Amino acid sequence: MRTATYYPLTLTEQPVTSPDRRGKPATTFITVRVTMPHVQKYGKNPTMLLAYACSFAVKVGDPVLCxxxxxxPKWTRGIVTQLTAGSYRGPVKYVAALGKKKG
Known part of the structure; x- marks a missing residue:
């Protein structure tokens, strides 16, 4: 049976952390009020509350791109209404910060 060997660092040594090993940014599930005009042709209300994920700092009232x-096929502007996605636990898409559209 092998045992782990522990080598304490001296005061002059620092642990090395690689930037690619830090992990992903924390994901926040948010609720966004968004108007999707294409659903109006199906007789539905185009303004709806949808659950999304966000990997940057956001607060209620911030505009985001859905x-x-x-x-x-276009990115749609929405407003954050809650910092939770309620009870929704299904798959979500990520929003982008306004002015930093992806793709």
């Missing part, structure tokens, strides 16, 4: 859907 990713395209299958029926609407």
């Amino acid at each position: 990713p395209p859907t299958r029926l609407n």
Whole structure:
């Protein structure tokens, strides 16, 4: 049976951390009020509350860019209404910060 060997650092040594080993930024699930005009042709209200994920700092009232859907190929502007996604636990897409659109 092997035992782990522990070598304490001296005062002059520092642990090395690689930037690529820090991990992903914390993911926050948010609720966004977004208007999707393409659903109006199906007789639905175009303004809805949807659950998204966010990997940057955000607060209630911040504008964000919601990713395209299958029926609407454009990024859509939305407003953060809650910093939780309620009870929703399904798959989510990530929003982008306004002015930093991806793709």
